[in-house]
Amino acid sequence: MSVLVVVECDNGEVKKSSLEVASYGSQVAQLLGTTATAIAVGVATEANLAQLGEQGISNVLYDAEPRLKDFVNGAYTKLIAAAAEKEQAQVIVLANSNIGAAVGSRLSIRLKASLATNVVELPKVDGGKFTVRRGAYSGKALADVVLTGDRKIIAVKKNSIEALHNAGQTATVEQFSAQLSDADFADAPKQVVMQEQAGGVLLPEADKVVSGGRGMKGPEHWSLIEDLAKALHAATACSKPVSDADWRPHHEHVGQTGITVSPNLYIACGISGAIQHLAGVNSSKVIVVINKDPEAPFFKAADYGIVGDVFDVLPKLTQAVKELG
Amino acid sequence: MKFLVCISNVPDTTTKITFTPDNKEFNKAGVQFVINPWDEYALTRAIELKEAQGSGTVTVINVGEADTEPNIRKALAIGADDAIRVNAKPTDAFFVAEQIASVAKEGAYDVILMGKESIDYNGFQVHGMVGELLGIPTVAPAMKLDMSGNTATLEREIEGGKEIVEVNTPFVASCQQPMCEPRIPNMRGIMTARTKPLKVVGPVGSGARTEVAEYALPPKKQGVKLIPAESAGELIKLLRNEAKVI
Ligand SMILES: Cc1cc2nc3c(=O)[nH]c(=O)nc-3n(C[C@H](O)[C@H](O)[C@H](O)COP(=O)(O)OP(=O)(O)OC[C@H]3O[C@@H](n4cnc5c(N)ncnc54)[C@H](O)[C@@H]3O)c2cc1C
Numbered sequence: 070m071s072v073l074v075v076v077e078c079d080n081g082e083v084k085k086s087s088l089e090v091a092s093y094g095s096q097v098a099q100l101l102g103t104t105a106t107a108i109a110v111g112v113a114t115e116a117n118l119a120q121l122g123e124q125g126i127s128n129v130l131y132d133a134e135p136r137l138k139d140f141v142n143g144a145y146t147k148l149i150a151a152a153a154e155k156e157q158a159q160v161i162v163l164a165n166s167n168i169g170a171a172v173g174s175r176l177s178i179r180l181k182a183s184l185a186t187n188v189v190e191l192p193k194v195d196g197g198k199f200t201v202r203r204g205a206y207s208g209k210a211l212a213d214v215v216l217t218g219d220r221k222i223i224a225v226k227k228n229s230i231e232a233l234h235n236a237g238q239t240a241t242v243e244q245f246s247a248q249l250s251d252a253d254f255a256d257a258p259k260q261v262v263m264q265e266q267a268g269g270v271l272l273p274e275a276d277k278v279v280s281g282g283r284g285m286k287g288p289e290h291w292s293l294i295e296d297l298a299k300a301l302h303a304a305t306a307c308s309k310p311v312s313d314a315d316w317r318p319h320h321e322h323v324g325q326t327g328i329t330v331s332p333n334l335y336i337a338c339g340i341s342g343a344i345q346h347l348a349g350v351n352s353s354k355v356i357v358v359i360n361k362d363p364e365a366p367f368f369k370a371a372d373y374g375i376v377g378d379v380f381d382v383l384p385k386l387t388q389a390v391k392e393l394g
Numbered sequence: 395m396k397f398l399v400c401i402s403n404v405p406d407t408t409t410k411i412t413f414t415p416d417n418k419e420f421n422k423a424g425v426q427f428v429i430n431p432w433d434e435y436a437l438t439r440a441i442e443l444k445e446a447q448g449s450g451t452v453t454v455i456n457v458g459e460a461d462t463e464p465n466i467r468k469a470l471a472i473g474a475d476d477a478i479r480v481n482a483k484p485t486d487a488f489f490v491a492e493q494i495a496s497v498a499k500e501g502a503y504d505v506i507l508m509g510k511e512s513i514d515y516n517g518f519q520v521h522g523m524v525g526e527l528l529g530i531p532t533v534a535p536a537m538k539l540d541m542s543g544n545t546a547t548l549e550r551e552i553e554g555g556k557e558i559v560e561v562n563t564p565f566v567a568s569c570q571q572p573m574c575e576p577r578i579p580n581m582r583g584i585m586t587a588r589t590k591p592l593k594v595v596g597p598v599g600s601g602a603r604t605e606v607a608e609y610a611l612p613p614k615k616q617g618v619k620l621i622p623a624e625s626a627g628e629l630i631k632l633l634r635n636e637a638k639v640i
């Protein structure tokens with residue numbers, strides 16, 4: 070019996086969300102009186118994998134098969150299933166990412182496991198009863214869910230678990246092969262196209278986001294958003310009408326019908342705060358709203374607010390960030 | 395080609411969420427239910443592809459009790475040819491996936507489309523489960539779907555980009571924008587929907603693998619702290635020293 074965590078790597082580095090997943094897994098292992106092993110996917114370096122010791126991982130399995138560089142649903146599922154068998158894993162923890170969801174849902178069938186996605190807290194283990202808390206109703210509710218299967222798969226929502234940093238701890242790194250064949254790569258992508266990320270920060274992974282709405286008046290004013298984002302090392306985002314009007318690309322659109330983000334800081338500039346927009350951002354830790362209308366509904370969901378004109382306020386904020394150093 | 399489109403019956407996006415007094419179930423009283431917004435992309439795209447091919451059928455499936463029928467009829471009014479309702483309370487994603495997989499297998503559907511996720515339970519998991527139960531590929535979430543013969547070309551969203559994926563039928567895809575412009579029913583559609591076949595079948599399978607013990611509302615915000623626009627820079631100091639997020 071053990072805990073297996075799935076660690077996603079990109080350009081040699083372990084993704085931030087996977088550091089959270091590893092920390093979650095090692096704490097579950099502690100609760101269950103066992104150890105946590107990681108299986109790494111994507112392009113990793115041995116040094117970065119060994120560093121997962123800081124998140125409480127004791128051993129990391131890594132398959133250096135070059136075709137595993139990009140996500141392939143069939144191959145990733147088989148690899149992780151093989152690692153789960155090797156480790157006799159009772160609990161498997163992965164990120165609530167597009168990769169995590171695609172693999173986790175297939176694995177749950179293959180391993181006859183209970184699956185909970187969108188999980189926001191460590192589990193409660195009471196005798197044989199294993200309960201996790203997950204977000205539901207687009208962030209408008211939480212559900213405590215009992216995982217009744219012997220095996221459990223948990224997909225952890227980004228930014229909901231603090232990553233551990235036990236300085237100096239290292240994990241062993243073990244070569245592992247799932248004996249993948251050509252058939253396992255049948256659904257490999259023909260092409261992978263990465264988007265230019267404003268300021269180089271990936272929106273779904275970002276822990277700070279600066280977002281603009283129709284109040285920004287037009288795409289020509291987006292440098293105000295980008296300057297503040299750059300100063301804060303934040304990603305940029307937008308409301309639906311903004312991407313519908315092609316002021317910004319679709320992948321920046323957050324909300325009920327866009328992507329869901331849960332950063333530590335979400336700064337909304339000239340966004341009214343419609344319920345469908347809030348659904349994508351309401352689990353952000355701190356929400357700042359800048360809007361010239363004091364009655365804008367977004368203020369009700371905000372922690373800090375400025376009633377004012379974005380064209381006046383944004384440059385002042387950027388300046389103030391730069392002065393912080 | 396035979397298309398199967400999965401639709402989930404969910405509270406309208408503006409619904410204020412409340413629960414029954416024991417906090418064990420969502421309180422449906424006075425709530426307007428709609429077709430899950432993502433599923434509208436799946437439905438419209440299936441109809442468009444069928445029209446382009448000049449033949450074939452679009453069947454919608456819902457796992458739910460009789461109160462979902464108005465939205466099933468709406469899907470028929472939008473342009474589906476027939477519908478299947480698996481008469482059961484959809485108790486979790488696995489239970490729902492087993493029903494869909496069973497119907498898909500029996501009807502030998504070529505393309506199974508669904509929404510990216512249901513906005514009530516936010517599982518984002520039925521697609522992978524159905525694909526695995528049937529032993530066929532799943533592409534999720536897909537932003538684009540084109541077909542040529544038995545081969546589909548899809549754009550799959552990944553964090554920070556997209557993948558171009560090619561699969562042969564049968565396959566599962568979960569859909570999101572900007573795949574198509576979802577259609578709304580017209581008068582003729584509403585009239586013909588009344589007489590289109592809606593078959594009700596019983597559930598199969600081994601039951602749910604999860605149980606909701608309790609629902610809760612997220613902790614309330616403290617209330618907004620307003621900073622005067624003239625001293626906007628103060629906000630940045632508060633974010634560093636008080637909220638500690640920068
Ligand atoms: C089924 C459905 C799904 C939807 N999904 C989404 C979704 O995923 N994401 C989403 O964002 N929306 C979604 N919407 C749309 C949503 O209802 C709102 O229409 C949208 O969020 C409004 O965008 P906005 O706030 O940018 O624009 P507006 O509502 O027009 O708000 C602009 C705001 O800017 C302020 N403003 C104007 N000028 C200035 C200035 N100079 N300085 C400061 N403030 C200024 C105004 O006071 C106003 O509050 C959905 C709607 C439906 C029906």
Ligand SMILES: Cc1cc2nc3c(=O)[nH]c(=O)nc-3n(C[C@H](O)[C@H](O)[C@H](O)COP(=O)(O)OP(=O)(O)OC[C@H]3O[C@@H](n4cnc5c(N)ncnc54)[C@H](O)[C@@H]3O)c2cc1C
Pocket residue numbers: 400401402403430432433455456457458483484485486487490507508509510511512513514515516517518519520521568605606
């Ligand atoms: C009264 C009531 C109580 C419920 N209680 C629970 C509960 O306690 N626990 C729980 O997990 N779920 C419950 N649900 C079911 C929930 O509505 C979902 O249908 C189901 O759990 C799958 O959700 P998901 O978010 O995992 O699906 P996702 O994986 O997010 O859905 C992806 C896609 O699958 C399709 N799909 C999802 N559900 C259905 C469906 N029912 N019929 C046809 N296609 C579908 C849709 O195309 C959807 O876009 C309840 C529903 C009702 C009406």
